[in-house]
Amino acid sequence: MASKKHVACQSCDINCVVEAVVKDDGKIQTKSISEPHPTTPPNSICMKSVNADTIRTHKDRVLYPLKNVGSKRGEQRWERISWDQALDEIAEKLKKIIAKYGPESLGVSQTEINQQSECGTLRRFMNLLGSPNWTAAMYMCIGNTAGVHRVTHGSYSFASFADSNCLLFIGKNLSNHNWVSQFNDLKAALKRGCKLIVLDPRRTKVAEMADIWLPLRYGTDAALFLGMINVIINEQLYDKEFVENWCVGFEELKERVQEYPLDKVAEITGCDAEEIRKAAVMFATEGPASIPWAVSTDMQKNSTSAIRAQCILRAITGSLKQGAELLGLPHSEFVSVSQIQMHEALPEEKKKIQLGTERYPLLTYTGMSAFEEPSARVYGEENRYFHNMAAFMANPTDMFTAMASEKPYPVKAFFTFASNALMGFANQENALAGLMNQELVVCYDQFINPTAQLADYILPGDHWLERPVVTPNWEGIPFANTSQQVVEPAGEAKDEYYVVRELAIRMGLEEHFPWKDRAELMNYRISPTGKDWEEFQKQFTYPSNIPDYFAPGGVGVATPSGKVELYSSVLEGLGYDPLPYYKEPEQTPISDPELAKEYPLTLFAGLREDPGFNSCYMQEGPLRNVEPDPVALLHPKTAQSLGLPSGEWIWVETTHGRLKLLLKHDGAQPEGTIRIPHGRWCPEQEGGPETGFSGAMLHNDAMVLSDDDWNLDPEQGLPNLRGGILAKAYKC
Ligand code: SF4
Structure with a gap:
């Protein structure tokens, strides 16, 4: 029997580290890690990971490059071809499309979290070609949280359960099969007396574990947070020293939250006013308190205000300086993903036409340009284009519209890297119309999913048990875990970097991709540690050195002012309300x-x-x-x-x-x-x-x-x- 490997599970996005063993019959058994691990508590494995090998070895898995030889897009006439044929034909078609419509006519949708192995090289490829049109499901799931965190306190804030005495959960229904390692962290925190506040309209198991459960009306989170801030300010429960030294816009915020007295907030949210008050007092006085990321506020009409208000809560109560919330940064021990992405190579005129810039610039190059100087100041000039999980994103609605209607300009080649883009956003019919109007669709994935069914070429992607990586790939988490390769990729499946580099060579960009394979790329990324991968992977975790942002005379956070911007200069500069607010969505029983x-x-x-x-x-x-x-x-x-x-x-x-x-x-x-x-x-x-x-x-x-x-x-x-x-x- 082969020796056991430690592997960061990538069946979902929290990357619990598990143990994998190849059995005598060739099957891979995955189980919870038996040794103490710095970031994964014991017994952290769920059904998705236990059954990972059934997906890896599934009879429907795509094992070879496929070409659709049907006469119409969507016709399922797949023919097996060689990698060379696939890559040659894709590159030739892409060259013709770029010559006819310009490089911005290439659109890409990627799911970074299930890839891990390309280390930013796909964006590098796009930047060198001249296309700004990259998007991801992260546009409405954590990537946008990171963008809004950045607006307020310079980078994504990671909640440390071990350092929190009070946790505020927003619709997080953790379980043994849903973010199990964080569920175990939660149980450990509660066992040592940590308080738990849960905002969730549903009576979930986690809600039943809470000290205070606020069953708010769906979508009213921003109002509830504004009510909590009102209590914390009016009852003088905030950290005055931190606010004075490290926040800007407190007086404006104080004035704004007077518009949200508890009786009004209770009416909006449907929660009891006294319970909201108790939650605010608990959050401010039983800390350090933290608010772990939750997708719930990423997908609301008042999303920006709801996320901003969370940032403000963690700032004015002092959590940011107490260690319960850790402001992320490019990993101090690695070459950053941001550097590898080479955003400086994309011409300014291309950044300005990134899809979404005109209507919704905040998360695009235009909105994020406000953070170039602050990022260089705090994280070093080499990280001027700090990616912070996901930044510089094209708006998905505008991307699919450009694909379908060719306005404001045509997008005629679409690459989807493990993202099943047809199903991943809103208005699926528009996404379908966009895909149908392409001259080239390339899908890198493990299965012929609905998006792949619309492709000209399907390129077989590897599985997480088949790739050695450092997780997470995204930047902003204060540690990195090693994940060992268990077996070779099945069939002719390849890692994502192989695809990127081979296309880059065919597009005349070989000099910018000097790493001949993923192993060389990984060794480059970890080169500041002085180790090669063989040595590097023996260690479970590499913590990142977090600067003391708030030391006297310190460098501050990566916002334009260097301070936590309760009143956002970036939102104001883009013509938005610089303070959080609640506005009733257009389609509710109240508004309509x-x-x-x-x-x-x-x-x-x-x-x-x-x-x-x-x-x-x-x-x-x-x-x-x-x-x-x-x-x-x-x-x-x-x-x-x-x-x-x-x-x-x-x-x-x-x-x-x-x-x-x-x-x-x-x-x-x-x-x-x-x-x-x-x-x-x-x-x-x-x-x-x-x-x-x-x-x-x-x-x-x-x-x-x-x-x-x-x-x-x-x-x-x-x-x-x-x-x-x-x-x-x-x-x-
Ligand atoms: S929660 Fe399950 S699927 Fe997600 S990383 Fe952990 S073990 Fe894997």
């Missing part, structure tokens, strides 16, 4: 009671279920068997009022579209709301347009989610999925 008569339910979308991760692991097997059908959840009383029994197929319809889902009753859901799943498709069905791309057009939540302006957060331009869309449900 007439519409609510026809659409009486409040939609809750974008939810990942435990056996899956976005649209992954839908293939037949043990993970799919946990919940084979796409399920909608209604409170039994709500279902009864609509005459909808559990176990029946229903239509869920919004003003944008409709979905077919299996109804289940669930007493944990708030009455009057409906929860729909994200990422559901049926790989067992034939692909192509006749089946709605294996059910994606029938079951995925993006079919009912609008990305019209009324449903977008005004600053970031990302779609609201929670609390601002009305829906109705009826029998099929």
Whole structure:
């Protein structure tokens, strides 16, 4: 039997480190790590990781480059070809498209977290070619949090459970199968007496563990935080020294939160005013307190304000200087991803036309340019273009619109790297129209998912058990874990860097990709440690040295003022409200009671279920068997009022579209709301347009989610999925 390896699980995005062993029958057994690990507590493994090898070895996995030889896009006539043929043809077509439409006509959607091995080289390739049009699901999931954190305190803030005496959770339904290592961290924190405040409309298991549970109305998080800030300021519970020395805009903030007295906040959120007050007092006085990242506020109409208000809470209560919240930075021991990306190579005129710049500039090059000087000041000139998880992103709505309508300019080549872009955003029909209007679609992935069904070429991607990496790939986490390779890639699967470099060579960019393979690239990235990979991988974790941002006379944080900007100069400069606010979304029973008569339910979308991760692991097997059908959840009383029994197929319809889902009753859901799943498709069905791309057009939540302006957060331009869309449900 082979020796055990330590591997950072990449079946979801928290990267629990697990143990992997190749058994005598060739199968890989994954189990929780048996030795003490600095960042992964014991017993941290979930069903996705236990079953990782069933996905790796699944009969449907793509093992060779495939070319669609059908006459129409979406026709499923796949022919096996060699890597050289695939890469030669892709490069030739890309050259012609760039010659005709310009380099910005290349759009890319990437999921960095499931890749890890390209270390920023895909952006480097794009920057050297001259295309700014990179986007990712991270635009509405943690990447945008990092962008808004940056606006307020210079970089992404990582909550340290071990250093927190009070945790504020926002809709985080952790479990043994959902971010299990953080669930174990939570249990350990509670065991030593840490307080827990939970904001969640649902009565979840985590809500039941809380000292204070605030069952707020979906989408009202910003109002609730403003009410908490009101209490903390008016009751003089804030850290006066920190506010005086390290914050700007306190007086303006103080004035703003007077607009959010507790009785008004209670009315908006549906929570009890005294409970909100207790939560505010607990957060301010039982600290150090922290707010671990939660996707919930990434997907709301008031997302920017809700995230900003969290930043303000952690600042004015002193958490940022007490170690409960750690401001991220390029890893001090490595060559940074930002450096490898070479954003300086992209001409300024191309940065200015990044899609989204005109309507929603905040997360694009234009909005993020405000952080170039501050990043250079705090992290060194070499990190002027600090990536901070995900920055410089094209707006996905504007990307798909440019692909479909060729306005403001054509995007005619689209590469999707492990991102299943068709299903990953809102307004799936627009994404489909965009993909259909391409002259070249390339998909790097493990399965022929709905996006791959629209590709000209599918390139077989490796699996995390087949690649040695450092996790996380994104920048802003104050540590890095080593992850060992367990087996060679199956079939002809290749790592992402192979694809990037081979294309770069064919596009005449070889000199900028001197690392001949991933091993050389990895050795370059870790070269400041003085170790090569063989030596480097023996150590579990490499902590990053975090500067003392707030030392007397210190360098401060990477904002334009060098201080925490309660009043944001960057938002003000872009013409937005520099202070957080709450505005009722356009489609709620309060703002549109007439519409609510026809659409009486409040939609809750974008939810990942435990056996899956976005649209992954839908293939037949043990993970799919946990919940084979796409399920909608209604409170039994709500279902009864609509005459909808559990176990029946229903239509869920919004003003944008409709979905077919299996109804289940669930007493944990708030009455009057409906929860729909994200990422559901049926790989067992034939692909192509006749089946709605294996059910994606029938079951995925993006079919009912609008990305019209009324449903977008005004600053970031990302779609609201929670609390601002009305829906109705009826029998099929
Ligand atoms: S929660 Fe599960 S899938 Fe996610 S990293 Fe941990 S073990 Fe892997």
